[in-house]
Amino acid sequence: MHWVNAVVMLIMITSGWGIYDDDVIIRGFHFSSFWRLGDWAAWSLNWHFAGMWFLVINGLIYLAYGFASGRFREKLLPIRPSEVVQTVIETLHFKIAHEDITVYNAVQKLLYIIVIFAGIAQVVTGIAIWKPVQFSGLVSLLGGFETARVLHFAGMAIIVGFLLVHVALALLVPKTLWAMIAGGPRLKARGQTK
Amino acid sequence: MASLRLMLVCGMLAVATAAHAQSKTPGGMPPPPGMSLAESTAMRFPQPVRVGDLVGRAVLRPVESQDVLGRVRRVVRDQNGRIMVVVEFGGFLGFGGRPIAVPVDAMVLLGQDMEIVAFTPEQLRQFPTFSPTGTTDVPADTIIKVGLAKPSH
């Protein structure tokens, strides 16, 4: 589920960059063809409107499971601001060894919650700019069509920022990578408990 | 049979893509060498626009990334009666630019913005700083004609 999401999110982001180039939001800034999925606008759109189904279905299952099993409550709460500050300081000092990777530290909790909300925001703003007449009420709530477009872009920027931190930290603490592929932390051999 | 259908789709797409590449002309190309600015505007189906609606508009480069060259400050007539658009050129986020006078026939309307199609940014950098001496402001309610272009992505 994590890896489906990773692939689908990359599809949405890179095809979104292709769509963005068709009328840039930040004047003077566009994505070169290396970063775009889809030879040109038509195919970027097709990728985007295909990936969206997988993103939403996978995301809904993830959210449903997370709430129903109590996993969200257990792993993502509570967050204490003092813990966040402490963890940031430790990370900046590269004290990132993580004894029990099934327990999230305060910064992890915060970032995961942010990216979940950003993902939901992308679906909401995406629906608004996809069908601004059918969902004109939603578009008004978001401040108009042009603003909804900017919000969709901003949500992407937040997610990309998260991805850079997420991937960097996973590479710096390699046992997390193994756990994500194998489904859990590696057990010690021969009758020892983890 | 599935492979035959796939081949047809692929062939159709290949032909269509080639046709698309041939028929599509990029937006905002400069006038061909030898053509006067007035003639090039005449070819761009110039449309009436209210001078007051131009002031404050962003002036863009006719490229995919839509670089902002500046903003329209005012519209004047020079000593010869030619209409010039005074553009606050260069600078960043409204600071550090200088006004230059660009002939309106070197520009096009692009929706709520304008573009300079006849001069590159390098050429514009050589323009002298605008001086109001000898020019008259064109009143805001005056209707002038400005050429059009399609988006340049």
Added chain:
Amino acid sequence: MKSPFRPASPPDTAILDDHKPLVRSLERRGFVRGGLSLGALAMLTGCDVTRPEAVEAALLAISRFNDGVQALLFDSNKLAPTYPASMILRPPKFNAYYDVTNVQPVDGAGWRLEVSGLVANKRAWTLSDLQALPQRSIVIKHICVEGWSYIGGWTGVPLRAFLERVGADLRAKYVAFKTADDYPSSIDMASALHPQTLLALQYGGETLADPFGFPMRLRTAVKLGYKNPKWVTAIEVTNDYPGGYWESLGFPWFAGI
């Protein structure tokens, strides 16, 4: 850890000891390695992702599925937001599959609107014929697939009224358009019958200018800009999918907003 995917207590790793000799003997016989070939995978899935046409065909299939979803989402009673006439952009933004220098103006006096397909009355219409019909004005937001938008005002004959007048079969699926600039286009009947879909003759209260489709263009408030052909010369009511210029290049057909 309450995950149903992980055992309550970790398994005793001693059980692996019994398996090790068996696993080693399997590996020696090459069973494991052979079964993991890419060719075997390809046969399993029936889909070869190294061929781009297959990927494009899959994307287009999903695009057609999305057309169906959009048709379901289309509420024919939902009106697009309207704006005050003071917000009309003058002149509007020009776009086409070529730059404005290639626009071919149409002679209004000689222009005829051909009508064909599932209609009772197939006579051609002149510009004055259309101007004599009751007109409607709308001030709505034009949204381009590229992402930009502007507020524009159009006046014209509601397409629904025109279709009723020519005795069109309103249960047909498509209304197709031909234009003077070789830009075929078509929309679904439900969108054609929407009250904010016009055969537009004016922009901002004045006759359409040449670059914006004189003498007549389609203007609907419920579709992206590319579904609004300019310089329309023929209308056909049909049940055969007519497609369109951009659709042949991969763009979605329904394109509703």
